[in-house]
Every structure is written in structure tokens, then in C-alpha cells.
Amino acid sequence: MQRRRTVLERGCREGGHGGSALTFDLTQLLLSNPRMLSNLIVDDRHKVLYCYVPKVACTNWKRMMLMLTGRTNYTDPLSIPSDSVHRKNVFLKLSDLEPHDIHMRLHTYTKFLFVRHPIERVLSAFRNKFEKNYTSSAYFKKRFGVKIMKNYRIGVDPSQVPVSGHGVKFSEFIAYLIDTKTDQFNEHWALMSSMCHPCSVRYNYIGKYETLAEDSEHILRQVGAPPTLHFPPVVPSKTASFVEPYFDTLSQQQQQALINLYEDDFRIFDYHFRTFI
Structure with missing residues (x-):
């Protein structure tokens, strides 16, 4: 600590x-x-x-x-x-x-x-909000997914984008993040x-x-919690094993831009990113 x-x-x-x-x-x-x-x-x-x-x-x-x-x-x-x-x-x-x-x-x-x-956290947010079919995911797909695909899906008429917002690609999501001011990020990827x-x-x-x-x-x-109070058993996350395959779907420019976006988090919380590029 x-x-x-x-x-x-x-x-x-x-x-x-x-x-x-x-x-x-x-x-x-x-x-x-x-x-x-x-x-x-x-x-x-x-x-x-x-x-x-x-x-x-x-x-x-x-x-x-x-x-x-x-x-x-x-x-x-x-x-x-x-x-x-x-x-x-x-x-x-x-x-x-x-x-x-x-x-x-x-x-x-x-x-x-x-x-x-930072990169694992962004990927976790993407998989949870855009790839899964949770009840909460529907809101994110409609609120962000439709706009992301209309703006960043190459070779597709915006009118053909599904109104459900389902089907956003990781590279499209990252393109959206790169073009958005960080103070306007949703809290799941802020x-x-x-x-x-x-x-x-x-x-x-x-x-x-x-x-x-x-x-x-x-x-x-x-902090003085009661001795009988313990944190729930931790289930190992699978997200870390997906970071490299998803990261590899990005162009080199996107990879560097994504790292630059979260540079402050990398530095002050002692995480490293150079293994990805």
C-alpha cells in the first residue's frame, strides 16, 4: 500500500x-x-x-x-x-x-x-455492455451502440444499422472513445x-x-468492519486472457491512441502498457 x-x-x-x-x-x-x-x-x-x-x-x-x-x-x-x-x-x-x-x-x-x-477495464466494459445480453446492456446498445455503428461502421448505410444497437465491434468502440472528450465518457469507461x-x-x-x-x-x-463480515469469494476474471486478442484487432494508430487516452491512469496507478505495442 x-x-x-x-x-x-x-x-x-x-x-x-x-x-x-x-x-x-x-x-x-x-x-x-x-x-x-x-x-x-x-x-x-x-x-x-x-x-x-x-x-x-x-x-x-x-x-x-x-x-x-x-x-x-x-x-x-x-x-x-x-x-x-x-x-x-x-x-x-x-x-x-x-x-x-x-x-x-x-x-x-x-x-x-x-x-x-486500464485496458482490461475498458475491455470488460465493452464486453459487458455491448457483447452480452444483460438487461442493462440493452440501454448501452441503444444509447451508444447505434450512434457508434452509424459513425464508425465502414461501408454500411447508417439506415441499415440495427435499432437495437447490437453488434458493435471493439475497434468501432475504441474509435468512438478516441473521438470523444474524456470528460464526456460514461462512468464505465471514464x-x-x-x-x-x-x-x-x-x-x-x-x-x-x-x-x-x-x-x-x-x-x-x-476500517473496523465486524469480524464476521468478509468480502465475497472472488471469482477469477476471464477478461485478462482476452485483452491481447481484442487489442490486436485495433490498428497501430488506435492502439497508441487508446493508451494515450488512459495515460494518467497507467502512470499514477502503476500499470504498464508497452507489452501491448
Whole structure:
């Protein structure tokens, strides 16, 4: 954990594409746009802040936060319906509070987040939202898939694109990401650093998807969770084995552009990308 914080702090000092430092004043952040802190869930009982990142075990961690905050009567986290933890107003968010209350919690509460290899996370979002046939996938296919295929499917009349939005190719999705401003990304593929602001918020613990089980257990014990409360058994993800085949479907220009998009996440969370190109 100490090494992860050290790497993060160095990455923040080194800055982004232009070389300017990524760190900015926390007070200014609060005054300019408190909604930037809407991914931080508040647990006043244990004095904890958890910044959730979609596609990084956030469903199970939201289940844990429901149990920690006492907002559920379930005793088994896996019994909590997965869709229920993603509904609006289920949690108290840091952005719901007044500036002085936000400031106090940011400076006194234990703060943690979980991160994942940026390319693996993007692929996980793509497979989940565009290739699968989950109930939630239908929204993403219609909301984003139709537009993506109309704009990026070569040699096809836009009128022939299925209204369901089904059939988006990974290369088309990446072309869409490359042409879209990162501050307009949906949270499932937004930069982890842009949702949790780790260069302004000093996190006590940076958990990683690659070491999810041990990191989760460590954090639960550190924040004073009941000794009977444990993170659900971790099912190994198959996504990592698909990264290279999917990445290889991209042109070299797309590969480099995709890596550049997530450069800040690569650097501050100590992930590496040069093996892909």
C-alpha cells in the first residue's frame, strides 16, 4: 500500500500529457464543482469514504458498504440484489454534503478505492455492455451502440444499422472513445483518476483488482468492519486472457491512441502498457 501511494504521488507530480502537475487544490475542487466527488460513498458509522469505480468489483464493494453503513438487513452480501446497489439515493455521497462537511470528512475519514489495468477495464466494459445480453446492456446498445455503428461502421448505410444497437465491434468502440472528450465518457469507461481525483484526495488505501481478495480483507479489518463480515469469494476474471486478442484487432494508430487516452491512469496507478505495442 505504501508503494502504491508513493508511485501515485510521483505520478501526480510528473503530470499529464503536457507535463504539468495533476495535483490541484482540494478547496478549489470543492468550490468549483462538488459533484466531482459524487463517486465517494460515505460511511459515517466507521468514518470511511469509498470511491467506487465501475468495472472494478464495485457491485460487491457497494454491497459491503450497505452492510457497513447498516442500510440493509441482509447478513450475506451476495443475497443483496446486484441491481439494488446501483440505484439512485441508495448511499450518502460526499457530494450530497455541505462544503464544510465534505472538507471535514476528506481530512479525517479513512479513504480507499480499487483500481484495475486500464485496458482490461475498458475491455470488460465493452464486453459487458455491448457483447452480452444483460438487461442493462440493452440501454448501452441503444444509447451508444447505434450512434457508434452509424459513425464508425465502414461501408454500411447508417439506415441499415440495427435499432437495437447490437453488434458493435471493439475497434468501432475504441474509435468512438478516441473521438470523444474524456470528460464526456460514461462512468464505465471514464478514467479512474477523473472519478476519484487521487491527486487531490489522499487515499489511505489503493486496492487493486489483481489482488482483490487480500486487499479487500485488509481494508475491511483496517476500517473496523465486524469480524464476521468478509468480502465475497472472488471469482477469477476471464477478461485478462482476452485483452491481447481484442487489442490486436485495433490498428497501430488506435492502439497508441487508446493508451494515450488512459495515460494518467497507467502512470499514477502503476500499470504498464508497452507489452501491448
